[in-house]
Amino acid sequence: MAKIIAFSKKHFWQIAATVFLVALFLQDRLIIKSVFWKDSFIEYQSIAIYPFYVLVVLYLLGLVIYKVKKREQFNLGPRFILVLVGLAFLVLLITGLLGIYPLISLFFLLKFVLGFFAYLVILNLKIKFSFWQVLLITLIVIEGVLGIGQMVLQRDLGLRLLVGEPVLDPSEFGVGVIEWEGHRSLRAYGNFAHPNIFGGIMATGLVLLTSFYLSAKKKLRKFQQREKDWFFFFAFLVIYLGLFFSFSRSAWLPLAIIVCIFAVGVIIYRFRHSFSPDLKNKVLKINLALLICLILSVALFSAPLSVRFNPEESQMERVIKSRGEYFKESFELSKFYWLKGTGAGNYVRGVFDKITSEDKGFLYQPVHNVPVLILIETGIIGVVLLLIWVIYWFWELFKRFKRGLKNSQFIVFAIMTLVLFILFFANLFDHYLWTSMIGFFLVWIFVGLGMKGTGDHF
Secondary structure, eight states, rough: OOHHHHHHHHHHHHHHHHHHHHHHOOOOOEEHHEEEEEEETTTGGEEOOHHHHHHHHHHHHHHHHHHHHHHHOOOOOOOHHHHHHHHHHHHHHHHHHHHHHHHHHHHHHHHHHHHHHHHHHHHHHOOOHHHHHHHHHHHHHHHHHHHHHHHHHSOOSSSSHHOOOOOOTTSSSTSSSETTTTTEEEEETTTTTSSHHHHHHHHHHHHHHHHHHHHHTTTTTTOHHHHHHHHHHHHHHHHHHHHHHHHHHHHHHHHHHHHHHHHHHHHHHHHHSSOOHHHHHHHHHHHHHHHHHHHHHHHHHHHHHHHHHHTHHHHHHHHHHHHHHHHHHHHHHHHHTTTTOOOOHHHHHHHHHHTTSSSSSGGOOOOOOOOHHHHHHHHHHHHHHHHHHHHHHHHHHHHHHHHHHOOHHHHHHHHHHHHHHHHHHHHHHHHHHHHHHHHHOOOOOOOHHHTTTTTTOO
């Protein structure tokens, strides 16, 4: 017991960070308000409490008390972010009170505040970025194992009570599958609500893993290079397979763009500078791992891949048609709500009230484009704030770039930029950054990690 206590004291902050992120990845929840239309559960009009919500509040209170007792400055982050958060709070409050269903919007506002609290927790926990990186990679690898298991067994793993895994039966309508050669093959979910969420998180995991491996020399001094390579290849294989078995086009596309940009950057850098032998070997191993995984996965799963990416297949046509209908609905709603908005969380209620109330309940989906969704729910001011935020982020990236490519702040900020790019680009064809718990809070956490070490603080 004494050793456990001593270990806990020595590694208190690391344990706190681990519990914090583990709670984020748990999808167990308590539904306190259920909404059903046409006998179908409507996720986007229901209210649920996740364990992470409670933990965020407890962590923030604990950090405030700790900082006061130690007479340490509480890090609130850059002033400009505080201004944007304050304006976004007012927009969400006003559009919510004037919107269709204020209760749903006010609950979304509460989630927004909790997201900001999570951002503050990240800024104030005394943890280096490298530890956060390793912790995120570890949790994403575990998610990858869950997804691979689901794909192999073609069902869920029975972990609903433990991690909130959804019940998955490929024979049931509404479960994400690929139909090919008379089969309905289950797509990997992990313990998330949809394969696209799982795929997006797997894609961010590849960026985090690759960036960590490239700079792992100083971070894993206790291990030999061969052991580091094996750890990397194992994690890379698991995350890649998880991403592959999600069959998520919205996750693959931004990752492919990043790979192309990285390849061009390596070529340009190679003409101007010389790689160190260690860096050259690591880049070659990364390319080798990616190439082997691509060749094997395409060779072994060519049939479902051709179905998933062939626009002439009937399922692809149905997907394109349904997405087009969502955009038509958003265009119709924009005529009513472009200024005041429906209120956050009320998009599907707007469709139900203004367009059609005859469809089956599960057909009511938010438009699969986050900027458009923000426009309908918060009005034109909400989209303007989003645009300001994107411009601000790239301005911060440019400022760090001017300080030099080897500057630690630039490296961390660049990694978080790539991660956020994957999620944001994917959500030009999806909506989980706005509508799901894990997507919404991951954005706040990645922003907090990007801002760690910034000097512009209150």
